[in-house]
Amino acid sequence: MRTFGWDLPPGCTMNDIDPPERPCEVCGMALDDCFCPECPVCGEYGNPFCYREHGLTVSKEQSESLAKHLQREMDEHKADELLWDEMEDNRLKEEDEYRAMEDAAAMQEELEKQDGEPCV
Numbered sequence: 001m002r003t004f005g006w007d008l009p010p011g012c013t014m015n016d017i018d019p020p021e022r023p024c025e026v027c028g029m030a031l032d033d034c035f036c037p038e039c040p041v042c043g044e045y046g047n048p049f050c051y052r053e054h055g056l057t058v059s060k061e062q063s064e065s066l067a068k069h070l071q072r073e074m075d076e077h078k079a080d081e082l083l084w085d086e087m088e089d090n091r092l093k094e095e096d097e098y099r100a101m102e103d104a105a106a107m108q109e110e111l112e113k114q115d116g117e118p119c120v
Ligand SMILES: [Zn+2]
Pocket: 024, 025, 026, 027, 028, 029, 034, 035, 036, 045, 046
């Protein structure tokens, strides 16, 4: 049975992984590129609330754009996870190698100790 500590690599926090700015929730575009129409009631763009409460309807372009962006986000997330798994695999492999080296060194030391012991 092996027991390993389960730590994040140093210097990595969850904040590094999450993008700082959220895209538009209605069309999925970055807020600068959002092409949602202005809400006639409150004057906001791309606010999902307006589509529920202010009578705006999501156009085909908007829903297709959102679907595309959600898909891309999921793909990126998956790619991130794969990268993360790979990093973790490598780390475990390195730890295994290090452990094997340590074991070998310890065994060597043990042998040397036995060899060096005077016979009584
Ligand atoms: Zn939008």
